[in-house]
Amino acid sequence: xxxxxxxxxxxxxxxxxxxxxxxxxxxxxxxxxxxxxxxxxxxxxxxxxxxxxxxxxxxxxxxxxxxxxxxxxxxxxxxxxxxxxxxxxxxxxxxxxxxxxxxxxxxxxxxxxxxxxxxxxxxxxxxxxxxxxxxxxxxxxxxxxxxxxxxxxxxxxxxxxxxxxxxxxxxxxxxxx
Amino acid sequence: xxxxxxxxxxxxxxxxxxxxxxxxxxxxxxxxxxxxxxxxxxxxxxxxxxxxxxxxxxxxxxxxxxxxxxxxxxxxxxxxxxxxxxxxxxxxxxxxxxxxxxxxxxxxxxxxxxxxxxxxxxxxxxxxxxxxxxxxxxxxxxxxxxxxxxxxxxxxxxxxxxxxxxxxxxxxxxxxx
Numbered sequence: 304x305x306x307x308x309x310x311x312x313x314x315x316x317x318x319x320x321x322x323x324x325x326x327x328x329x330x331x332x333x334x335x336x337x338x339x340x341x342x343x344x345x346x347x348x349x350x351x352x353x354x355x356x357x358x359x360x361x362x363x364x365x366x367x368x369x370x371x372x373x374x375x376x377x378x379x380x381x382x383x384x385x386x387x388x389x390x391x392x393x394x395x396x397x398x399x400x401x402x403x404x405x406x407x408x409x410x411x412x413x414x415x416x417x418x419x420x421x422x423x424x425x426x427x428x429x430x431x432x433x434x435x436x437x438x439x440x441x442x443x444x445x446x447x448x449x450x451x452x453x454x455x456x457x458x459x460x461x462x463x464x465x466x467x468x469x470x471x472x473x474x475x476x477x478x479x480x
Numbered sequence: 481x482x483x484x485x486x487x488x489x490x491x492x493x494x495x496x497x498x499x500x501x502x503x504x505x506x507x508x509x510x511x512x513x514x515x516x517x518x519x520x521x522x523x524x525x526x527x528x529x530x531x532x533x534x535x536x537x538x539x540x541x542x543x544x545x546x547x548x549x550x551x552x553x554x555x556x557x558x559x560x561x562x563x564x565x566x567x568x569x570x571x572x573x574x575x576x577x578x579x580x581x582x583x584x585x586x587x588x589x590x591x592x593x594x595x596x597x598x599x600x601x602x603x604x605x606x607x608x609x610x611x612x613x614x615x616x617x618x619x620x621x622x623x624x625x626x627x628x629x630x631x632x633x634x635x636x637x638x639x640x641x642x643x644x645x646x647x648x649x650x651x652x653x654x655x656x657x
Contacts, residue, residue, distance in 0.1 A: 322538050347564045354562075355527045357534030361482070362498050388501075388526030 308360070310368065310416045315409065317368035317416055319360050320353070320381065324369040327378040328353045331400035339435045340398060359386060365393065365425070370413045379404040382413040384421065384430060391457035395421075395430045395469060397441070405440075414448055422471035429474060431456050433464040442467075483536050483544050486590045493544035493557065493587060496533050500545045503553050504529060507575060515611040516573060532558055541568065546578075546587045554578035557587045559595060559603070566630035570595070570603045570645060572614070584617055592621065596647040603645040606635055618643040 310317040320328070332342045332349035341352065359366040367383040380400050384393035395418070397410050421427040432450060434441045445467040453468035455476075470478075483495035507513065508520035520528065535542035543558025555574035561567070570591060572584050595603060605623060607614045623643035631640060 319537075325538060347562065350563050351527055351531045354532075354534035354538055355530035357537050358530035358532065359534075361495060361533045361536075362501065362530060387523065387530075388505075389523045 308365075308368065308420075310420055311373075312412045312416045314373055315413055315416070316371045316373055317382070317413060318371070320357050320367060320369040324371075324378040324381075325350075325353060327400045328356075328369075328381070331380075331398065336398075336400070336402070339438050339441070355387070356381070356385070363393075365421075367396070368413070368417060370399075370409065379409060380413065382410065382417050384417075389460050391460070392431060395432045397444070410444055411447060414444065418448065418469055422474075427471060429468050429470045432467045432469065433459050433461045434467055435461075435464050437463070445469075481536055481540055483533075483542055484594065486544065486594055488586045488590045490548060491554070491583060491586055491590070492547050492549065493590060494547070495536070496529060496543065496545045496556075500553055500556070501526065501529055503575060504556065504573075507573070510576075512576060515608040515614065531562070532560065535560070535562075544587075544591070546574070546583065548583075554583055555587075557584070557591055559591065559600075564634070565632050568595075568600065568603050570605055572617070579613070585620055588617065588621055592645060601647070604629055605643040605645070606632065607641050607643060609639060609641055615641065615643075618645075621645060 308319050329346065329349045331337055332340065332344055332352055333346060334343055337343050342349070344352065356367045363386055365384050367381040367385055369378055370380045370382055371378050378400065380398050382397035383395070385396045386393040397414050399405055399410055421430055431453065432445050434445055448469060450467040450469040453466045456466055456468065459466045486493040505522050505525045508525050513519045532543040539561060541559040541561055543556050543560065546554045546557055548554060553575070555572065555578055557572040560569045560571060570588065572588055574584050592603070604626065605618050607618060623645045626642045626644040629642035629644060631637060631642065
């Protein structure tokens with residue numbers, strides 16, 4: 304990458320994840336909160352998963368941003384296009400590492416910034432989110448972000464999940480018709 | 481940090497790129513993966529490679545892609561220290577067509593020299609007892625068997641030998657030039 308990714312919102316700083324985000328992320332991946340992210344998992348597996356998130360940036364040029372609070376600098380989650388092997392396309396995903404950060408609109412604020420970056424700066428037409436049918440909070444946020452259930456893409460690679468698709472302004476099927 | 485660029489008379493060692501992934505996946509699907517923990521499905525290979533790439537940002541160590549001066553990918557070499565390893569390992573893997581030409585020795589010498597320059601005081605190589613090629617290379621590099629070294633928890637002494645590298649084990653840095 305020629306330059307480090309960096310996005311800012313009113314309350315948040317989003318940047319490529321690094322060592323500073325590791326404690327919060329390993330704690331998250333080891334907890335029950337990671338049930339929709341392949342967890343909870345053992346520390347070694349969590350470390351491999353987190354370091355692969357970091358490495359994805361280098362290999363693909365995009366990836367999960369670490370979400371940090373502007374005021375305190377603490378890491379509160381991640382949001383961005385996750386793209387492991389087996390996914391036909393990058394998947395817009397998000398998480399908050401601790402329940403204490405929920406209900407404050409942080410995930411929405413971070414996702415809106417990431418989607419703007421993907422659509423306006425990077426020129427993507429759309430991006431999918433695979434969301435577990437049991438993950439009510441994420442489904443609600445996807446809808447609030449303007450995504451809709453979508454069957455136009457490749458089949459969802461994750462069991463128990465449905466595909467939601469976010470469209471760039473003017474790029475939804477209706478807008479293009 | 482990105483992987484540092486290293487040059488030898490015939491090789492360039494550089495950070496991994498996506499094209500490496502396809503060739504490493506092909507390698508891991510063959511019987512040649514037997515000394516690397518067995519055949520590795522593509523999804524796991526992705527996490528493995530992305531993790532080794534991400535390590536550069538997290539711990540300042542990781543793996544390099546090895547290519548010749550024409551830019552052909554020949555294999556991989558890395559300085560690896562995931563959290564379950566008792567110490568840092570230098571490990572290497574070549575594509576079949578790149579073997580027998582001294583490439584692994586040339587790449588390893590450059591990586592050892594870089595490591596000693598970073599102030600690393602010792603490295604190990606975990607090598608399958610039946611992997612005579614890697615054993616020969618470790619010995620050629622001046623490494624010596626260390627029967628007292630701790631093993632990672634997923635390695636067993638009946639299967640895995642520990643070779644220890646030290647800056648003075650095969651003389652001065654001039655030995656690598």
